[in-house]
Amino acid sequence: MLKRHYRQTRKVQTGMTELSFKEDHYEAAYESLCLRSVFQPIFSIAHRKAVGYEGLVRAADVSGNPVTPQELMRKNTASDQQLILDRTCRLLHACNFSQHPANDAWLFLNLNSQCLISERPDIGFMQTLMRESDLPSRRIVIEILESEIDNRDYLRELITHFRQMGCLIAIDDFGAGHSNFDRIWDLQPDIVKIDRSLVKKAGHSMKVERILTGIVSLIHETGSLVVIEGVETEKEALVAISSNADMVQGFYFAKPKPDLQQEIDFGQAMDKLLHQHQNVRSQYNRKLQQHFRTFELIFEKELDAFKQGASFEDCGHALFDDARAVRCYLLDESGYQIGRSLNSPKYTAKLDIRFTPLLSGVNANWSHRHYHFRAIQNPNMTQISRPYLSVAGSHMCITVSQAVVVSGKTYVFCCDLDWPDEDQPIS
Template sequence: MLNTVVSQPEFKGMPMQQLQDADQTSLYVTADYHHLTLSSHFQPIFSISHRRPVGYEGLIRAVDTQKHSHSPLELLAIPQTGVENLSLDRLCRRLHMHNFARQPNGEAWLFLNLNSQCLVSERPDAGFMNNLFEQTGISPHRVVIEILESEIDDRHYLRNLIRHFRDLGCLIAIDDFGAGHSNFDRIWELEPDIVKIDRSMIRGAGTSSRVERILTGVVSLIHEAGSLVIIEGVETEREALVAIAANADMVQGFYFAKPQPRITQNLKFAEVIDHLLKIQQRQRFKNSHQMNQDFKKIESLFRQAVSEFSITNAFDTSTNILFIEKRAVRCYLLDEVGFQMARNVYSPHYQQKMDTRFTPLLSGDNANWSHKHYHFRAIEHPGEMQVSRPYLSVADSRMCITVSQTVVVHNKLYVFCCDLDWQDD
């Protein structure tokens, strides 16, 4: 019974109340705290592949006697000592777990935020969460503890804290990764079950293809480290599409659902995901079609250039054929084992835009490119034109695509390469 919960020492002066919900027979729990009424809201966390919510983050809400809302930041500014911070943190966790237990949530996870700073200063005992599990009937494996790792400088204590919650049976999530001073070394060291990527990254990726590529790389690295990825703060259709394209496992944000005190069955999410996937499929088809159209002209010019070189053995002259295409940046010739046989030949159009800051990288003399995909793929498929994916060229630090093909001249095998400018529109 909650009356027994209220009497525990850490809640002295913070009585919890039961309020009858007019629409349901279940009881919804609130708490009085410094003339504010605190309550729980839950925001769904959706699995993209499963097309349904698989978890809910517990979020605190506060209103005063005049029913005016106070932000979480205002609430968190009230405690003046570490002990008071810990008491408020525990009060919030208790509210969320009791309210979560009283609602239809299936087997979904409950995500709980911890006030990392007060945990460091107070070093509380391990009994609190065990008592909550017993009181609410929520199994530890259904609780995900969110830790803002950037707030804890004591790495030894942070590891022990995570070990403690893991020993209880909880999952661990690193929150707000990508904001502030988040570092990948914490991911390798702490091995969280889940990493939540901060809103700032999806906001940037929604407007910049460059940031979108970075986000995709970050998700890939986190997966390589063995953690699932949630992209939080998704607020627009464009951001939702980017999150899906980045291969996130789960998404959270206002675009999908806002925090609510009551957990309801969200049947629309599957429809939303299906809608997004259809948009993505259409965009992929459009991009593929456009790329195919672009490459029809490039392919024709490239084959002419390779043919010209095979007949005349005049590399510089043969490259002029390719430079009719404005995307063509540079051509270079490699031998069978990847050594560059001559200097780069640059398009006259591109020479006007050369960035002299990268002068040390512009010359390919004595370079060996055998480790690059455009070389070894051409060697593996002699006589067939190879087209790379967009990548960052070391020659000038710009995104490019390389077209390559083997060609035999005087019984010697070469790889003819042409880099195409592939900057974002």
């Protein structure tokens, strides 16, 4: 077994190259290259500390010139040699990781899915790795690119094997390539790592940010934790927090280094980000309220007229003087729509006739909508919904609503207002 802090060289009897202990770390010789380990922290947002580290390889030629991971992978394309390289890297990372006190932190190890497919190796190698590194299985997270393995039975076999050993399973780069939720539901990984491409796009688009939040929510429903990787900017870090992800990884927090970077004060950095996130959310809510303050005054005036006996049609049409008003409709206490919807003349002129089956609200029931049950729970108080996609016309809108009692009956008076492109600032 490779013992800590001893200068020695040992060849592991699995057809792999030698690991040499140099001062305070292990190195591996592969072909004419020297391989070393670096580790990038994975931080828990809630715990405000590093809970895991991803092992990554760094290579250099005989002159000490760096060789990129891409060049390393291209150096020998034979599948059996790729398997040797894959195992060499995993063992190298495990042995180096075990040199550092990391409490109970996880080590994330990547599997080369392509060589696993072509070689179908003996999957008992991980037992050798744990024996040689003295690293318990509970601290190892196996990262798998599920999109690269089409044979689902073999993929299940791999995952079952690692689980029986006591390792955790992570699906890597979800959201890139051909990733799909069907695999997540089927494989039930412990952790899903969302590809950088999504958080990068979400950092520039509120629409994509909303989609990312939905993806995180769906993954949580499967019983998996979520890591958003590739976070490189403060905006992307805030997006990761807003999406309700569990963990984050990326250059914004820490670059990969040979040590475990335990001196990083992630708690202070996260406190700052959480404070900014709260400020952004508060500013957005204030803008939302301010944007519709003028309309609320008109809305309250027409509601007073409705309470005094004016017809819904007269009150509804008066609201269309505001260009943002799209439609008005009246609901009963149970959420059933009373009569037809009143559409703004400006909105009617640009209606998309392809959505005609959804435009009529007669006999519709909207009790499941937040603007109805919030109004019922808070009578005589105007409610403003968050932006949502309206089924009537398939456009983004917000709904202003209020529950009132007229002649002993409870009604919910509703008006939808057009919501601008979410990627445009609120005027």
